[in-house]
Amino acid sequence: MRVITGSARGRRLKELEGMETRPTTDRVKEGLFSALQFDIEGRRVLDLFAGTGQLGIECLSRGAASAVFVERRPDAVQLIRDNLRTTELQDRARVVAGEAMAFLEGREKFDLVFLDPPYQSGLLEQALDRLTRFDIxxxxxxxxxxxxxxxRLPPLPPPYRLRRTYRYGKIAVSLYRREPDQENEEQRP
Structure with a gap:
């Protein structure tokens, strides 16, 4: 598993042993970052259920302003810190050891949020619900x-809407966009 492009291009990231943490495949990661390439630079990123941290690290390598990594497993938290040191991106990163759902209640605001919990856990739908309810x-x-x-993922309430779903064999990636608040947009110069 390597960083695709940017300041840490080609750096090899460590992975955890076993099947509990399932890193995003290279094919999915390449397709995903091709779709997001103009939505990363200067943005605040949240890598929820971070695992190895590879998605947030890829964003930092591509010029994201900052990234927060949330992971509950102590061995994964240490691995994320190691991967950040390897890529020399720790100065714009914060690693949070704790439960993802509790973190969402903190009300920090982000521009890009990655959700990749264990597929059969039901946590994806819970995270989508909390993200929209707390409007982070x-x-x-x-x-x-x-x-x-x-x-199929549920539709989200306004101002969120499904932008597109990409399919990569047995894996899909759905992108939801938060539309601007109408009253704030009307007041812009």
């Missing part, structure tokens, strides 16, 4: 949800 995305922000291709 900035206007024009994007939620990236990885899920099995045969599972």
């Amino acid at each position: 995305l900035n206007p024009h922000g994007i939620i990236v949800a990885e899920h099995p291709a045969d599972r």
Whole structure:
């Protein structure tokens, strides 16, 4: 598993042993970052259920302003810190050891949120619900949800809307965009 492009291009990232943490495949990661390439630079990123941290690290390598990595497993938290040191991106990163759902209640705002929990856990739908309920995305922000291709994700309430779903064999990635608030957009010069 390597960083695709940017300041840490080609750096090899460590992975955890076993099947509990399932890193995003290279094919999915390449397709995903091709779709997001103009939505990363200067943005605040949240890598929820971070695992190895590879998605947030890829964003930092591509010029994201900052990234927060949330992971509950102590061994994964240490691995994320190691991968950040390897890529020399720790100065714009914060690693949070804790439960993803509790973190969402903190009300920090982000521009790009990655959701890739264990597929059969039901956590993806819970995270989508909390993200929209606590409205932690900035206007024009994007939620990236990885899920099995045969599972359809629920529609989200306004101002969120499904932008597109990409399919990569048995894996799908759905992108939701937070539309701007009408009253705020009308007041812009």
